[in-house]
Amino acid sequence: MLLLILIKIGCSKELVFYPSRKFIMADYAQQIKDRAEKIIDFTPEEISQITPDEIQRIFYDLQIHQIELKMQNQELRNAQEELTRSRNNYHYLFHQLPIGIVIVNSTGFVEQVNDTLLEWLGFDKGQLVKKHLSSVIVEADKVHFNSRFDSFFKIPDGKSMLLSLSGRKNQALKVKMLAKKANDKDAGTNENAANQTLIITITEVNDLIAVTA
Structure with a gap:
């Protein structure tokens, strides 16, 4: 049960994405969150009846989502590094x-x-x-x-x-x-x-x- 609560918390964090993918990713995250909430809303008896396939699917979706977040974060870091390089080049040219x-x-x-x-x-x-x-x-x-x-x-x-x-x-x-x-x-x-x-x-x-x- 604690693990399921952690899944819910992890899926509900507010995240920042590039505008072109923001709404698609937000909708995808909401789908995972909804599926986790459905499980959490069940009684202990109902949870015991959830199939291993359903739990495995939720974990799989969550892992894919985490990988996509890492890729997005890397893209953001790359963009920031490129912006820093451009600013440094401008600064050098301006003064030299x-x-x-x-x-x-x-x-x-x-x-x-x-x-x-x-x-x-x-x-x-x-x-x-x-x-x-x-x-x-x-x-x-x-x-x-x-x-x-x-x-x-x-x-x-x-x-x-x-x-x-x-x-x-x-x-x-x-x-x-x-x-x-x-x-x-x-x-x-x-x-x-x-x-x-x-x-x-x-x-x-x-x-x-x-x-x-």
């Missing part, structure tokens, strides 16, 4: 690209910045995050940047900005900025538009001249 990359919100405040740009400017990690991008633009170009930022943010395609950043030892670093919306498909409402971000790529003008020459 030979161009500066900065991600800003709709008001121009920095949300992410790569190591390349930080190295150009002589900043440590975290020094530029949550600061306005204009804080690293030389005074002579701030008015130009601020006056163009709204239109640059709303429709960045085909636009660029040439200006100077304040680099190491206050030396001006002449750069070209290009941009692309990070989540343009989600801009259906004003609320979504406020949550949009802009990915700005920054290239030193001297590098551009060297490539062109």
